[in-house]
Amino acid sequence: MNMNHAMLTDLYEFSMANGYCATLPHTDQAVFDIFYRTVPDHGSFVIAAGLQQVVEALQAFHFDDTDIDYLRSLNLYSEAFLNELATMKLACRVTALPEGTPVFPREPLLTVEGPLMQVQLLETLLLNLVNHQSLIATKARRITAAAEGRPVMEFGARRAQGPDASVYGARAAVIGGCASTSNVLAAQLFHIPAAGTMAHSWVESFSDELTAFRAWAKVYPDNSALLVDTYDVLKSGVPNAITIFKELRATGHQPVGIRIDSGDITQLAKQARVMLDAAGFQDAKITASNALDETVIQSLLKEGAPIDNFGIGEKLITSASSPVLSGVYKMAALQTDGQWQPKIKVSASREKTTLPGHKQVYRLYHRDSHRAFADVIALADEILPETIAVVNANPLATQTRVTLADFTAKPLLQPVFAPGHTADVPTDVFAIQKYTRETLAALPEATQRLVNPDFYPVYLTPKLAEMQQKLIAVHHGN
Amino acid sequence: MNMNHAMLTDLYEFSMANGYCATLPHTDQAVFDIFYRTVPDHGSFVIAAGLQQVVEALQAFHFDDTDIDYLRSLNLYSEAFLNELATMKLACRVTALPEGTPVFPREPLLTVEGPLMQVQLLETLLLNLVNHQSLIATKARRITAAAEGRPVMEFGARRAQGPDASVYGARAAVIGGCASTSNVLAAQLFHIPAAGTMAHSWVESFSDELTAFRAWAKVYPDNSALLVDTYDVLKSGVPNAITIFKELRATGHQPVGIRIDSGDITQLAKQARVMLDAAGFQDAKITASNALDETVIQSLLKEGAPIDNFGIGEKLITSASSPVLSGVYKMAALQTDGQWQPKIKVSASREKTTLPGHKQVYRLYHRDSHRAFADVIALADEILPETIAVVNANPLATQTRVTLADFTAKPLLQPVFAPGHTADVPTDVFAIQKYTRETLAALPEATQRLVNPDFYPVYLTPKLAEMQQKLIAVHHGN
Structure with missing residues (x-):
């Protein structure tokens, strides 16, 4: 630059x-x-x-x-x-x-x-x-402190105030405690792990959710973090993810986990956790990523939401509350x-x-x-x-x-x-x-x-x- | 770029x-x-x-x-x-x-x-x-609407979220209604009038305020917008400005006006207006520029503050309230x-x-x-x-x-x-x-x-x- x-x-x-x-x-x-x-x-x-x-x-x-x-x-x-x-x-x-x-x-x-x-x-x-x-960096410190050691991914490029804000913002977010960024340019320039998997549009590009997940797992058998809220998290997303995780395990791959990007995160994460555990996927991680900041994270964790990773977008990259x-x-x-x-x-x-x-x-x-x-x-x-x-x-x-x-x-x-x-x-x-x-x-x-x-x-x-x-x-x- | x-x-x-x-x-x-x-x-x-x-x-x-x-x-x-x-x-x-x-x-x-x-x-x-x-652009529309036709200058470069945010933000501010920008790079790239005069540091660099104003008027006899709040707006800034304006007029120059960047803008502007008018400088403009946005501008104008131009910094360039x-x-x-x-x-x-x-x-x-x-x-x-x-x-x-x-x-x-x-x-x-x-x-x-x-x-x-x-x-x- x-x-x-x-x-x-x-x-x-x-x-x-x-x-x-x-x-x-x-x-x-x-x-x-x-x-x-x-x-x-x-x-x-x-x-x-x-x-x-x-x-x-x-x-x-x-x-x-x-x-x-x-x-x-x-x-x-x-x-x-x-x-x-x-x-x-x-x-x-x-x-x-x-x-x-x-x-x-x-x-x-x-x-x-x-x-x-x-x-x-x-x-x-x-x-x-x-x-x-x-x-x-100050905002990232607050958000990562609220996450109490759980990895926080910086996801804000699309809402940053211009290209530089996305790139230098991602850099500052790491200084303040973030583990990774979705921003490929920032990852490239500053040697930050690049993070992220799929958007809803991936799921919509296939005839149904299960087909979309299966196509993903075929391309990325060792990077299978599946977005489960395109249609219905508990009725469709998590059951389909479990089906795919079983197929992955059967072929010798370790399933990564699921991401929830909408709805009542606490309730959805709790029930998804029960379903994943019951299916034998205690190691599958749950990532949450919907308009989060330190206040929401504290409240989710206080409610006992079993979240392993956070993806934080606009509220971090603009320090929206301040x-x-x-x-x-x-x-x-x-x-x-x-x-x-x-x-x-x-x-x-x-x-x-x-x-x-x-x-x-x-x-x-x-x-x-x-x-x-x-x-x-x-x-x-x-x-x-x-x-x-x-x-x-x-x-x-x-x-x-x-x-x-x-x-x-x-x-x-x-x-x-x-x-x-x-x-x-x-x-x-x-x-x-x-x-x-x-x-x-x-x-x-x-x-x-x-x-x-x-x-x-x-x-x-x-x-x-x-x-x-x-x-x-x-x-x-x- | x-x-x-x-x-x-x-x-x-x-x-x-x-x-x-x-x-x-x-x-x-x-x-x-x-x-x-x-x-x-x-x-x-x-x-x-x-x-x-x-x-x-x-x-x-x-x-x-x-x-x-x-x-x-x-x-x-x-x-x-x-x-x-x-x-x-x-x-x-x-x-x-x-x-x-x-x-x-x-x-x-x-x-x-x-x-x-x-x-x-x-x-x-x-x-x-x-x-x-x-x-x-949306924020600039709100701010310029509140200013009801008075020119609004975009002053936010130092508080923008990175270099691009300052430059493209200045461009968007003009689309939304601003008349000019202090950002020289944005002015150069997008053919926007560049605006601004002096900071407090100019005044502090001379032995006293009058000497500072006189030095300015010598260099910029036709761009004499004087910052009057370094020491005391009404006791020192405005009287010194009037002294300089008289000297400028005596040598055939048209005084531009004053800028107020702190304090109770409404009261200071009203009293400064009276002093300038009494001294025969009805044409000298008053610019206000302290942490303003559309809400503050509406309140200043409702109180009858005689402000001719607004300079808007961080609240515009970050759309701080939203x-x-x-x-x-x-x-x-x-x-x-x-x-x-x-x-x-x-x-x-x-x-x-x-x-x-x-x-x-x-x-x-x-x-x-x-x-x-x-x-x-x-x-x-x-x-x-x-x-x-x-x-x-x-x-x-x-x-x-x-x-x-x-x-x-x-x-x-x-x-x-x-x-x-x-x-x-x-x-x-x-x-x-x-x-x-x-x-x-x-x-x-x-x-x-x-x-x-x-x-x-x-x-x-x-x-x-x-x-x-x-x-x-x-x-x-x-």
């Missing part, structure tokens, strides 16, 4: 970049952070994702002649600026949390430092990639005349005030239990002492200092891109999935809860908190 | 196609229809969109050697089938409603006829393209031994029973008023008589016959793709927008209402209704 998305940019980024080019010294450098404030589905964290595509997009970033001609045709920009674009080499340094890291509100999950003009031009593209994949992750890209520092100035964006809504400066995020683990118990956002050049008195990162929370001790602090932001050098970002999606699972498992259980989770504490170091307070005071003094 | 999406297919399409290849005669042909059952946001219709990309995808459709190698590596498919894929030329005929047509539940909006194997392989891709763009259009692709007929057999999918949910046969959709206009008053779904080879007794297309509605007369019937499904020939599908998005507007204007006003719309009648001809009833009876007799 074409990863040069340089033109996927809001017009105002070009307009500001042209303005900087005309107005400010070319030596001006800036730092911007990506973070978010609200967790989808009232959860307590987001699973960071999309970094591989960010790095690929940075590596491929350039403007073609046709792009320059198009921008010239807008009659907005100087030839000097257009020439800068035509010859641009990205001179930015990017740090990011590893893909699959649970990230909490206000924590920078990606930072960009470089020439102000370039850093500005990257805003839209980086947000697009990070917001989308983090949204879907389809937007509102990550933002905010200036944290500006270098003028060689001097770094921390920057904040103040706001009438106090909780929207941003965090200034070059920053690092630390996850603090209890020294004995190795469980994470808090995150601390620090200035990048700070060294965390053994004992530290911190304040809450949420300006609406109490600002009483809390003393933290007996911890191991793990820095989360890592360099991923620099001029002439790209770090080895993990690209094996199942390795990322494993990292996600392990990093999640170290969080408090109450934080991982799907409904009414306990909010995990995120603190600021005294230095960072004071820097923010000073800048707020300057603004109010204005 | 690469339009060959042949691998963007659910695995089961390949598995079924390989199965057909092994099982059924190659002469078997099929007809599949795309239609949907539920309108997003409880509206009464969907705006069909995505057809240009469908046609481009059909033209580009092919499998590369690497694709064939990948499919071979799955150890599922025969060499005969892989060879069919490698040498495949699409031999399908496609009909579709023109982009921008309001389409009602159960109406086929696209039909594909061709070799069963090929028609099956196209399912996922066609649904993906049509579902996504129709969803966004982020899925569940279009389906169902078999309507199958040709075996040279004989067409109409097909239906029955279902425990009676309203899910599909419509069999090759079909055409007619929109009926009153002969005198030229307003549309009903749609009729007919078999493709029927000629509508002057007076016709029809039944409701919704199986849950009363099946009493209704007699229709004094109409002009316009057939909506048109050929768009055939082997060796592609129809001229309109690609000028503003021409499509104009067609959308005119086609909408002919619908009853109560059908166009955003909340609790009056449902528009969709009927079946007696022939089609009888064909469906006969097939239902056969299934229940089974």
